[in-house]
Amino acid sequence: MSDCLFCKIAAGEIPAKVAYQDAQMVVFHDIAPAAEVHLLAIPRAHLASLDEATPEHDALLAHMLRQLPRLAREHGLDSGFRTIINTGKGGGQEVFHLHMHLLGGTKLPGFKCTD
Ligand code: 5GP
Ligand code: ZN
Numbered sequence: 273m274s275d276c277l278f279c280k281i282a283a284g285e286i287p288a289k290v291a292y293q294d295a296q297m298v299v300f301h302d303i304a305p306a307a308e309v310h311l312l313a314i315p316r317a318h319l320a321s322l323d324e325a326t327p328e329h330d331a332l333l334a335h336m337l338r339q340l341p342r343l344a345r346e347h348g349l350d351s352g353f354r355t356i357i358n359t360g361k362g363g364g365q366e367v368f369h370l371h372m373h374l375l376g377g378t379k380l381p382g383f384k385c386t387d
Contacts, residue, residue, distance in 0.1 A: 274318060278369035282316045292343055297336050299343055299374075307354075308377025309347045313340065319370045322359045340374050349376035 280286040281300060288300035291311055302310040313336050319325065325333060337355075344353040353376035358365040375381070 276318055276369050277367055278312075278314050278371060279318050282314060291347070292339065296332055297339070299339065302373070306373075307375040307380045309344070309349055309353070309375065311343060311347070311374040313343075313372040313374060314369060320368045321365060321370055322357055325370070336372060340372065344374060344376060347376070352376065354380060 274280070277286065281288045282298045288298075288303075290298060290300045292299040295316070297313055297315055299311050299313045302312050315329075315332055315336065317332075319329065340353070340355060353374055356373040356375065357370070358373075
C-alpha cells in the first residue's frame with residue numbers, strides 16, 4: 273500500500289473536506305489554510321511533483337487546471353484567485369504528491385521572497 277498522504281486522502285483512507293472529485297482528481301480544503309479559501313487539487317494517480325510529469329500527463333494537468341476557475345467561483349472568489357504549485361524541496365514542496373494550491377479571499381498571502 274502507498275505510504276503517500278495524498279494517495280490516502282484520494283482513496284478516502286484519511287479524511288479530508290472534499291470540495292470536488294471526479295475520475296481523475298480530488299479537490300479538498302487545506303488542513304492549515306493560508307488564506308480565507310485554500311484548496312488543494314491532486315491527481316488520483318500518484319505523481320510526486322511537476323518535475324515527474326511527462327507528455328502522458330498533459331491531458332490530466334490541463335483537466336485539473338481547468339477545474340480551478342469554477343471551484344474558485346463556487347467558493348465565492350468572484351474577483352480572482354491565486355494558483356501555486358510548489359515543486360521540490362527548493363520550491364517549498366512538503367508533500368510529494370503533486371498538488372495545485374488554490375488560494376483566495378482575505379488574508380491572501382504574498383509569495384515574493386523577502387530575504
Ligand atoms: P506543499 O508545501 O507541499 O506545497 O503543501 C502541502 C500542503 O498540504 C500544506 O499547505 C499543508 O497545510 C497541507 N497538508 C498537509 N497535510 C495535510 C492533511 O493531512 N490534510 C490536508 N487537508 N492538508 C494537508
Ligand atoms: Zn501519492
